[in-house]
Amino acid sequence: MNHERCPYTARHFTNVTGKGMPLVSPTFSFLPQCHDVDLLDCCNGLLLCRCYVSRGTFQFHYAVCNPATKEWVMLPDANWAIEENHTACLCFDPAISSQFHVPDWRRRECKQEHIQLCTNKKLHNILDFKGEPPQQAASITDELIVEILRRLPVRSVCRFKCVSKSWRKLIADHEHRKKLPQTLSGFFYKSIDYERCPHMARHFTNATGRGMPLVCPTFSFLPQCHHVVILDSCNGLLLCRCHVSRETLQFQYAVCNPATGECVMLPDANWAIDENRTACLCFDPAISSHFHVLEYVEDEEYVEDEDEYDALVTGVVIYSSKTGLWSLHVNGWDDEVMVSLPVDRTRVFLNGFLHSVTTCDIVAVDMEGKKWRKIPMPDPDGDIGIIHQTQGRLCAFNVDPNDILELSIWFLEDYDTDNWILKHTVSSINLFGRKKYQLDFDYQVIAVHPECNLIFFVYGWHNTLMAYEMDRKEVRVIRKLGHESCLPYLPYVPMFSESLPDGWC
Template structure:
């Protein structure tokens, strides 16, 4: 064993507690050479920074050593080290002046050359008090981004900071005499976004306002004034963060937001209170991209006149409705029945006079009060028809109305008649589905317009698909023959199917057709009715109905109970939220509404 190795072993044994303290925070793994030959004068003050525990004495000859700062070899009685701006820092006190703290930096990590960066006198830091390092005060951290040192001192364990560049001291707070080491520095970690580090700038704004303080139980008046000043500055910064940038006007912000996707606009509500208020403004919302805002439904009461009325509820159940359920802007008629809606447009059946079956179709936009009356189709006396609205503003400003022509004897669809707002004509197309498929439109299920085709649930456990030109005919089998399928919806560009297991009728299954070009359904989610309705065993499509899936997220909307309670269920978090009671007079259909403000109705008035 060499001379230097023997001396190191002796030092580890003699100062076992201090060596362990030095080893833990550094963890330097390097093969730097051992200190230069040691003289008798410097022997008691040698500090070797080991990366392994001091108890492994037998392997000290191969343990990597990092040479201590120069002054540490002759005049130091205590050493601490930290990292800052990618450099290793060392702190020690001079034995000739125990009240002076020296700050060293290892700028070139590949060498052992320490550079004296700064000297601090405890008289300057602690207002004339002669404090000793690690006796009267402790150095607990160096800011990772700037030359800011943090201390703990006094009986109340007062936390303070010292900025080396400006030589300024800042009192932070009393941690209390009950607090103990270690005081661990914490760096807040934000994933999936940008994190702005403002701590250094905030600390730099404070002047050197620390005065001489006596070590007492109660904070001094100077401390109280400093704390009030800190609180005032923090409140001012919080108020500034809650305001929109002054360089952007409200009109410019709304114009920028109007060009973004719906999901992004929703996320920008969290920027600040002023932006949230700006986005929620009734007039501004007309200019922004829209998503599901609420539901239109109808109520019946034989004791009032008129007996039927339309209602609208926001998706939150509160606030002013974005659209009003009055269809008084339509041309004069005796009564209006809303049949269907699709992406902001509504298909209405307008009866000419009371007591007659004569009517005409009207497609309208309640948000802009535009409407268009469709020409009469070629109705037969023995025909039963079901009309559906097809519209996608992302593809075209024109809409289609499709009628299923059913046979009066067995309700089988024998043809479809399609109206196009572009040609303003009805066209008749014979059914292209195979005869053995016996396609019948379900009475309770709504149709879904997706990928330019209309999808309708049938009574033979399948989905009938047809495009708007009557050229593409397709049948999509249902997910599982052992399941009873109740309804279909669309969300996030995919087709959804809701069904119950015949072996467990109180369990609702959610299926998704991820690949539209195949017939492969994927089971996305299952939930029991007892979980949804607080332990009650409800039957799907009897005790409760699925009325919609949110177009932008995994949120399902139900209506259940005597008072037709509207509720939402989030599949990701498995959370249920009651929105509001729609009343026992309300009836299906509950139509999901996505307001349309940006486009004019093709051919509308």
């Protein structure tokens, strides 16, 4: 803004690098003709603008546009008074829906709070009055507000807590929280202590490290069995191995939802006791209510030069909750791969594929066993990587062989072209109070927050849980999990939905 020029305000765009011609021209000549345009908000590629009709009035329309494609839509008039004060935000997540939302809240002199939610399908009025509400808003109930909020991304719901005290109370309500989108709540893990009986115990810790654990890990809702081992966690469901008795190695797989107490026992996969299998759970409620369990079928091969055996993948066996059957698929990668590595490198279910780290790259297979893919690691010269996912993207961690204390974090920006970008680097000296800790030996990367650039580590003798915020470069110690605790530390996002496949018990 410069009052010595006309017009006083001007729009600008700068590239992140600060170099070259601006990627976007901020003139927005593709918008309908209007006196002036204010940029209000930006969300995942879309912009929210306020288009003023003329210079002498305050009358305007909201417009949502895509500068990359020059598409735009003018929002209908919300029928509000000129003297009202407005704050509008744009909510859009293409990973969830192609539809956007524009919540608009305003205050009047009578201290009414009027929250209006506009979508490009419908216009919803959500009113929360401290004074006497008008007659036409009497039918807007808390249940209707929650029903609208549950369709928004987690970040948008968190932002709406700031609207008013009544909205904060509404969103924080225990019953309402079950219906709203969820985020990372904590971690399942186990501990082994041979001075107690039983030697192994299951635990759960909240992501904050405070309060009573959200989940009771006794899993009393499971059918009676001698011993239960948690193998994997995926979008609210857990894959468990239920051992029949102490004397035999016989077991059954069970998939359960700790939030609702539902479970299903999988049928026998008909494999020999001496076979080596690695099982993973694959589930994405945004794609389907059905889950898959994938087992890597491995065959040990003697390596004469190293005088040891390697477990090479010969195929996969996939269980589908939709069909209730297991199906065998022969290895479709170009060559033999090994996924059973000395240290767990984490497996990621993303975009309908299960991704696993091998000795040199990432291998992926879809749930029908028809598509097989290899993704090169971002730094082929680096140490064997670890993979996780965050914000709908695959991310990888590795260590520079020339500096074993430096951890590199990579994001797969373009899934189709294998385009990795280096997101962040950090030294273990800065992470762990000047201590020269090494990955895999002194600390583990156990998860990345699904909604933000927050990494969770476990380090040291007491297996201390710690979070590192990449953007601010801040470290926060959460709690000590105990020397007896051990891998895997499984992240858990609760799913309160009961719309599960038939056959659940």
